[in-house]
Amino acid sequence: MAFNHKHLIDITEYSADDIMTVLETAVRFKEVNERRIKQVPTLKGVTVVNMFNEPSTRTRSSFEIAEKRLSANSLNFGGSSTSTVKGESLVDTVETLCAYKIDMIIVRDKHAGVPRKIADVSGAHVIDAGDGKHQHPTQALLDLYSIWEVKGDLAGLKVGVVGDIGHSRVCGSLIPALKIMGCEVTVIAPPTLLPARPDVLGADHVTTKLDEALPELDVVYMLRIQRERLEGAPYPSLREYNMLYGLTKEREPLMKPDALICHPGPINRGVELDSYMADHPKRSVILDQVYAGILTRMAEMYLLLGGSEDGLTA
Amino acid sequence: MALLLKNAHVIDPQVGLNETADILVRDGKIVEIGQNLTMEKGVERDLAGKIVVPGLVDMHVHLREPGYEQKEDIASGTRAAAHGGFTAVCCMPNTKPIIDSAVGVEYVKSRAAAVDKCRVHVAGSCSQGLAGETLSEMGDMVAHGAVAFTDDGRGVQGAGMMRRVMDYAAQFDRVVMSHCQDEDLVGAGQVNEGVASTRLGMLGWPAEGEEIQIARDIAICRLTGCPLHVQHLSTARGLELVRAAKAEGLPVTCEVTPHHLFLTEDAIGDDYNTFLKVNPPLRTAEDAAALIEGVVDGAVDAIVTDHAPHTEYEKNCEFELAPFGMTGLETALALVITNLVAPGKITWERAVELMAVRPRAILRVERVALEPGAVADLTVVDPEAAWTVEADGFLSKATNSGFIGAELTGRATDVYVAGYATLEDGAIVE
Numbered sequence: 001m002a003f004n005h006k007h008l009i010d011i012t013e014y015s016a017d018d019i020m021t022v023l024e025t026a027v028r029f030k031e032v033n034e035r036r037i038k039q040v041p042t043l044k045g046v047t048v049v050n051m052f053n054e055p056s057t058r059t060r061s062s063f064e065i066a067e068k069r070l071s072a073n074s075l076n077f078g079g080s081s082t083s084t085v086k087g088e089s090l091v092d093t094v095e096t097l098c099a100y101k102i103d104m105i106i107v108r109d110k111h112a113g114v115p116r117k118i119a120d121v122s123g124a125h126v127i128d129a130g131d132g133k134h135q136h137p138t139q140a141l142l143d144l145y146s147i148w149e150v151k152g153d154l155a156g157l158k159v160g161v162v163g164d165i166g167h168s169r170v171c172g173s174l175i176p177a178l179k180i181m182g183c184e185v186t187v188i189a190p191p192t193l194l195p196a197r198p199d200v201l202g203a204d205h206v207t208t209k210l211d212e213a214l215p216e217l218d219v220v221y222m223l224r225i226q227r228e229r230l231e232g233a234p235y236p237s238l239r240e241y242n243m244l245y246g247l248t249k250e251r252e253p254l255m256k257p258d259a260l261i262c263h264p265g266p267i268n269r270g271v272e273l274d275s276y277m278a279d280h281p282k283r284s285v286i287l288d289q290v291y292a293g294i295l296t297r298m299a300e301m302y303l304l305l306g307g308s309e310d311g312l313t314a
Numbered sequence: 315m316a317l318l319l320k321n322a323h324v325i326d327p328q329v330g331l332n333e334t335a336d337i338l339v340r341d342g343k344i345v346e347i348g349q350n351l352t353m354e355k356g357v358e359r360d361l362a363g364k365i366v367v368p369g370l371v372d373m374h375v376h377l378r379e380p381g382y383e384q385k386e387d388i389a390s391g392t393r394a395a396a397h398g399g400f401t402a403v404c405c406m407p408n409t410k411p412i413i414d415s416a417v418g419v420e421y422v423k424s425r426a427a428a429v430d431k432c433r434v435h436v437a438g439s440c441s442q443g444l445a446g447e448t449l450s451e452m453g454d455m456v457a458h459g460a461v462a463f464t465d466d467g468r469g470v471q472g473a474g475m476m477r478r479v480m481d482y483a484a485q486f487d488r489v490v491m492s493h494c495q496d497e498d499l500v501g502a503g504q505v506n507e508g509v510a511s512t513r514l515g516m517l518g519w520p521a522e523g524e525e526i527q528i529a530r531d532i533a534i535c536r537l538t539g540c541p542l543h544v545q546h547l548s549t550a551r552g553l554e555l556v557r558a559a560k561a562e563g564l565p566v567t568c569e570v571t572p573h574h575l576f577l578t579e580d581a582i583g584d585d586y587n588t589f590l591k592v593n594p595p596l597r598t599a600e601d602a603a604a605l606i607e608g609v610v611d612g613a614v615d616a617i618v619t620d621h622a623p624h625t626e627y628e629k630n631c632e633f634e635l636a637p638f639g640m641t642g643l644e645t646a647l648a649l650v651i652t653n654l655v656a657p658g659k660i661t662w663e664r665a666v667e668l669m670a671v672r673p674r675a676i677l678r679v680e681r682v683a684l685e686p687g688a689v690a691d692l693t694v695v696d697p698e699a700a701w702t703v704e705a706d707g708f709l710s711k712a713t714n715s716g717f718i719g720a721e722l723t724g725r726a727t728d729v730y731v732a733g734y735a736t737l738e739d740g741a742i743v744e
Contacts, residue, residue, distance in 0.1 A: 132634065
């Protein structure tokens with residue numbers, strides 16, 4: 001396996017082989033995570049900075065656990081106490097971090113393009129943990145892992161992504177990643193929540209009719225309605241959103257018997273998903289996605305830092 | 315004092331001139347143009363191989379003074395203008411304070427006179443404080459020399475206010491220049507809506523946000539009779555609207571920038587180069603092609619730079635936080651020569667119309683032609699000079715050009731304002 005990436009910033013720079021390498025490596029870390037002592041010395045002595053410039057609990061926790069289980073030295077840096085609040089520029093902040101001689105920066109920022117800028121300035125390995133409305137590649141990889149684990153093969157799967165496509169960094173990585181793996185992607189959303197050019201992301205089909213799309217889908221990926229990220233109101237009410245685009249119990253008969261339900265979390269119960277579907281024992285892989293986040297993030301850090309077989313088995 | 319320019323290739327479509335000739339200048343005016351001219355005493359320059367045209371005018375620049383001298387000031391901006399081959403510029407009123415009264419007009423004019431590197435025509439604001447609510451004192455500003463009115467940088471949002479602006483301005487025989495941007499539709503748009511906004515994951519600035527106001531302002535031009543000049547036009551359909559207005563006989567003109575002609579949204583890559591963040595945004599290749607067609611066939615009246623200097627630290631940041639704008643004074647002429655004149659898309663005559671003749675006519679300032687009696691504002695161009703745009707080659711305080719690294723052909727070597735050299739052999743005359 002030839003994995004020659006320094007960063008994980010733009011999922012479109014990864015080939016299908018690269019992505020499979022991440023997923024297969026994650027399987028090996030699953031074994032670690034099933035042990036009583038869930039820690040390996042793989043990244044002992046490596047310093048990883050979690051630079052979260054906008055509020056995040058889930059993604060940051062996931063990275064922190066992954067770092068601890070790899071024995072990396074990790075530092076949480078960011079939030080309201082730092083840099084921008086005091087008027088420091090991004091470049092100055094990153095240069096300050098680099099003066100600590102760190103090895104990797106995990107970055108979450110509300111502005112698009114920041115991870116690349118950090119990579120250009122720092123020389124450290126960079127993982128994009130979500131930049132503005134642009135990309136969120138580690139989310140895409142954990143999603144692929146969860147689907148792959150159940151379905152076995154990603155190629156040819158019909159995946160529907162439902163909801164706020166236009167303001168979603170998850171889609172910015174997920175849709176291209178699904179295309180790289182040979183899936184057929186349908187985006188389902190009100191026109192007010194679509195990007196200007198869904199085809200640029202890789203969407204094969206665009207529809208506003210959830211009920212017409214559902215019978216074809218192997219995977220239904222429900223997006224969170226991100227009320228805090230919407231300028232103006234793109235739908236008249238949550239009630240009507242749920243009526244037109246919510247995955248409700250009443251819609252289950254339209255789904256294939258083995259169709260999966262994914263969601264990046266956190267869920268708005270009663271809006272995009274009702275509880276019956278969110279908790280569906282056969283269909284919902286939502287908590288598996290959370291677990292896959294640990295496994296794939298361990299795999300990504302390990303691979304980007306040039307992990308060897310030794311490190312994995314030690 | 316006398317000046318004799320020998321053996322130059324003189325080009326001026328206003329007088330049908332395109333030949334090798336000598337130009338004799340005395341006391342700031344052209345005395346004679348002809349063959350084998352001589353003079354008894356004065357400065358003589360051999361301009362064999364060079365082209366002499368009526369002094370170039372950039373009718374859309376931001377000199378940033380007063381208020382934003384960290385970005386640029388009248389001294390550095392006019393030096394940059396001379397370095398780029400311009401004998402005159404028209405500066406926009408979005409300074410701090412806003413140029414919305416005679417005091418501001420007088421301040422800019424007095425600073426420009428003290429620096430004395432380039433004529434500076436002043437555009438006053440349409441509304442007080444660019445707030446779009448109360449008319450500014452246009453009459454007093456005209457009395458103190460303002461040449462035009464604009465709320466550039468923002469645009470007049472309300473149609474009722476724009477109607478008042480144009481109704482009122484019509485009495486002064488001045489053009490109202492319109493920055494067309496519907497704020498409600500454009501919102502916090504960062505890049506052209508479409509491929510770029512989707513690819514880069516940023517809010518889109520749709521072409522329609524510009525076209526709606528172009529259509530509106532043409533309608534208000536029809537209603538009021540006030541001359542309208544559409545600023546930094548960037549879309550194919552926007553140009554179609556201007557074409558239709560001209561065909562109807564309305565007093566409508568428009569300008570385009572080199573960056574909208576020669577760069578597209580595709581230039582903005584994963585590095586999110588903030589130097590390419592401009593307002594209106596870089597559009598599609600189809601839009602750029604349509605603008606070039608308009609430059610060729612006459613639908614476009616003027617090429618302007620919208621020279622918008624910013625400091626290094628203001629631009630070295632997140633794309634969404636960076637201010638809009640790029641510089642242009644020192645690259646515009648070479649970009650026009652390299653991309654339009656040299657490949658034969660336009661003639662030198664057409665270039666002179668776009669960068670000297672039409673801007674003066676739109677601003678209603680004194681005609682400058684290569685003819686006896688005309689003021690000796692002259693630009694001398696070396697059409698063969700090959701050079702590379704480099705950040706440390708600018709005389710502007712700012713380096714935020716989207717063309718750094720571009721290999722260009724042609725540049726101004728000498729510039730004369732009223733017979734006095736402001737640029738000589740590529741260097742500013744101090």
